[in-house]
Structure formats: structure tokens, C-alpha cells
Amino acid sequence: MDSQRRKFLKMAGLTAVAGMGAPAINMLLKGEVRASETEASTAPALPTKSVKRLGMVVDVNKFGANPGLAQKCVEACHSIHNVPDFRNPDGSIDKKDEVKWIWAEKYEHTFPDASQYKRNVGLEELPVMTFCNHCDDPPCVRACPTQATFKAKDSGIVMMDYHRCIGCRFCMAACPYGARSFNWRDPRPFIKKLNPDFPTRMRGVVEKCTFCAERLAVGKIPACVEATGDTKAMVFGDLNDPNSEISKILASTFTIQRKPFLGTKPSVFYII
């Protein structure tokens, strides 16, 4: 597969379109021009749509160096948030009813458009933590007909209101990252150990990672970040604050985002 060339053509075409169209539209709409639509590592300096813009840096290599860490993150998140665990009779994950907020994915699936021909050996097997990007321009929010999924103005977190959601799943079709899950049936019997401090969901609504908004509210850090301990495999912070740890990492390290050419402006960055 000559995927490198194809990828180049795809990227070149799309960035050309974005480069021509987007700034002009922005100028018309807001009277301002954004320096770069794909932002890369200069993100903190750019104007964003919320006061804070919370984001995450995931260091994939550190997950490779610490076997079991990925699973620890998933368990921390899913147990705290009462995420149900649907299994087939043989113990494998039931793909049909599956609900997940964060999971370890293969590189080629998290970055399907960046699957270079002849990439370095080892990358294939690294667990790439995959979860909601809390996009600055989230298509899921644009699509939702009830504002049950919305962007919090103060933090930039893309939130869910389980009591308003009508279960149309338009947001699932709109999210280009597969970050959202739907409760195809009553999830409660499938919660391994109930955490009474966090609400359970009912059937028929969508859910996803919330950047642990409920923990942030009481001064804690996200559960998955906490689970990585001092490995610094995941760093959480405000992208709008140039002095935050995450901003400093982004300013000094080469990172990538998932499908940046779609204009969603993901707030999760990856060190590969």
C-alpha cells in the first residue's frame, strides 16, 4: 500500500481547502483571523471558545514502558463512572452493547489517517489511550438537536445531560473519533461494582468521557491521570494558560492530534 503518498494527497487537498476557506469565513463571522487552523503545538496562544480549555497530553511511549498501565486507567475510569461491562458468554467484550469511555487502541485505529508505510516496529503493539477529545469545535454539539451534549463555557469540556438526551444518536454519527457510546439496554445490571457517588445511566441515552468534571469540581484530577501516578504518561491541564504544565510540554515536544484536518480542534494531544 502506497499509503504515505495517498495520505499526503489527502492532507494536501484538505489543508488547501481549509487554508483558503476557513480564515475567510472566520474573518467574516468574527472579524478575526486565526493563525493556523490545525494549531499543532502552538495551541495555547490561539483564541479558543471557552475561558479555560482543558486538555490532555498522552505519552504513548510511557504506556509502552509500563505494561498494565493502560488497563489501570481504563479500570479507574470505568469503575468510578459506573460504566457497564458487557461480555459475551466466552468472556470477550460484547461489541454490540459495548459502552466505553476510555480504552487502549492500536495506533493504526486511533490514527487511521496517519498509518505510514513502514512505520517503526513496536508502535503497532503500543496501547494508545483513546477517549473523547473535548474538541474546541465539537461536531457532536453541533449535531445534537436538544443541547443534551454541550460545551461548558468555563472549562471547554464537552458535557452530557443524560436527562435531556432523547437518544437519537445523531452525535454518534457526527463524532469522527468513535468516542461516544449508547446504552442499547439497561446498563445497571452490568455495572461490576456500583459507585454510589456517581449517577448511573438509563437505557436509551448516550454517554462518554467527561474529563471527570465531577472530580474537577472538588479539586481532584481526572481518574485516568491519577491512575498513571508519577509516570507522567497522561498530563492534564489548561491549554489557555501558557504557564500550565501541559502548555509547557506542548511548547517543547512534538505532539499530534487525531484527525486535525477535520477542523474539530481536539484538546487531546499524543506524544508518539
Next chain:
Amino acid sequence: MIEKALTGSSKYWAWMAFLAVLVGIGALSYSQQFQYGLGYTGMSRDVSWGLYISQFTFMVGVAAGGVMLVLPYYIHDFKAFHRITILGEFLAIAAVCMCLMFIIADLGQPMRLMNVLLHPTPHSMLFWDMIVLNGYLFLNLLVGWTLVHAEYKSPHRPVPPPKWIKPFIYLSIPWAVSIHTVTAFLYAGLPGRDFWLTAIMAPRFLASAFAAGPSLLVVMALIIKRVTKFDAGQVAIQKLVTIITYAALMNFFFIAMEFFTAFYSNIPGHKATLEYLFWGLDGANSLVPWMRFSMFIGAIAMVMILLPKTRYNEKTLGVACGMLFISLWIDKGLGLVLGGFVPSPTEYITQYYPTAGELAITVGVWAAGFMIVTVLYKIAISVRLNVEN
């Protein structure tokens, strides 16, 4: 006027009873789905819309197709459509009702449907779709009912419809275009779904709608001619066939455009779904026979519609229009929506197979649609035959 639907031959009642049974089975299945949740269907995390939404999309087209009668009759004063324009309007009513039923069947929390109106969200295309669909239903109910009622009131002396209805008729024409355009926007505005991300989605939707809706009308008009004394007329039918021909040609042309863009550009994301639909992707090929069959009978139908010998023979014409309708139904009512989810955003290939209960609900909605259209046509035709006798 309603009483016209309450008297009929034993055949009429047998047909209604048959439909009622199907509706009943569908309703029963729906109550099970309501209890269990949408896991009752074959949908999954990766293929999060299934038959309900694909049928919904197709029926929006059938509803919009009625405008192909309204437009020539009212704008171009094409008199031959005098007798069947009402059939187009009533078909639109039944089709929109089916759309609404399919939407409700698809909701995870149907009791919260009103949230769409309680929290109006102009940046959501689904919000607009709800507005334009309900508006179209209202327009067609108003126009259709008023026109039939005018005939009903004075069966012996033809009266023109009241003047105030004219603006509503004219409004219904762009409105028909809007329902299918907005429905196309549900798909064409989503980043990261390459198969749907195409500017010709709305034109393609309209072309297939203007072929599918009138095809169904031709089939139904030919059936009505056999079971009642109501004859739509050779001229009207042939004019409809001309419309169908051009619309269907446009539709197939647009499909060819999609193929060219995907395969000449050679961009994997744009090719993937077409490959999945017509050849299979990594061994997954559940839709391949359907799509190939759709193209095959579509091509045969086009030949039959173009050849004078088969076109002017009512039997072969009926068969051709029926085949074209099925071809378009597979193309849009299956492939377009279901195909868009393959591969998933993380490039997994998950296939979707509807469950028996899901099929029963789908058939039930279709049967309900046929019931509505039967009742409405019964009224319109009884009134009309009354006028003419």
C-alpha cells in the same frame, strides 16, 4: 367525508384487515423494544443507525416526490394531472407519517421527543428536519383536504378550489424540496464520514426522490385502475413516466459521479464505503448482493421505460416502475445509510443485521403507511367518482 372510507367492498376490508395484522405485529414488537431498549435491534456502537433511519430517509424522498405532480399541474397548468395531483398530495401525507413513526421507533428515549421543541437548537440539522417535515405534513393535509372537500360539497357542479388555498399550494413546492435537502444535510454535514461528505448528496437525494415517488404513484395508479373505475389517464401516466425517466437518469448519473471522484482521486477514505457496498471490504460483504441487485434491476427498469414497446404497455410499465422503485429503495433505503458506518471512525468493519423484531416494526410502519394511503385514496377516489357520475 370520512364516511367514504368506512364503506367498501369485501376486498377493501380484507386488504385493511391484512394491513391491520401487520401493524399489530409491529406494535407488539415495538412494545418489546420499548421495554428492552434499542438493543432489541441489530444496531451497535459502530453502526448506530439502522433500518429505521434508512427507511425514514427513503420515505422523506417519497413524500417529496409528490411535488412532481403538484408542480406541473399548478405552475405549468398541465391539465392532464387534474385527476391525480391529489394522489401525490395524499401519498406525501402517508409518507411523512411513516417518517415520523420511523423517527419515534429509532429514539432511545421516545417520551422525551418534545425536548427537540423545548430546547430549539438551530445549529442542529435534526431540529430543522423536524420543523420542515411537520410543516410539510401540515401543508399537504390542508391542501389535500381542502381540495377534496370542495369536490365533496358540490358533487354535481364542479367548483374551483377556494382562492385562499393557492398560496399554500405554491408554498408546498419549495417546501417539498426543503424536506429532502435538509434530510441530506443530516448526512452531508458530518466531518469524518467520507461517504456522506459530498456536496451532491442533496441533489442526489432529490433526483432519487423524484424518480421513486412518481414510480410508486404509477404503480398505484395502475392498481387503482384495476380495482376501481378511477382511471388516471394515459396522458398523465406517460407524463409521469417522462419525469421518472429524467429523474432516474440523473440519479444514476450522480451515483456514477461518486464513483469517479472516489476512484480517480484514489483517496482510500472515499473509496472504502463504495468498495464495501459493491465488492465487500476485508471479507465483509453483507450488502453486496443487495447493491448489485439494485443496480441490475435499475438498469433493466430503465431499458423498459425507454423502449416504446414496454413503456406503452400498462403491464410492463407497471413492472418497470415497480422494479425502479425497489432499486431506488435498496440504494437509498439500505446502502446509503448503512454503508456510511463502514468502516467506523476508528476503521473497524462492523456489519449490521436487523433482528426479527426490528423487521417486524419496520414492516408495521410500512403497513401503517399503506393503511393511511388506502384510506385517503378511498376518500379522494369515491368523491371524485361521485362527481363524475
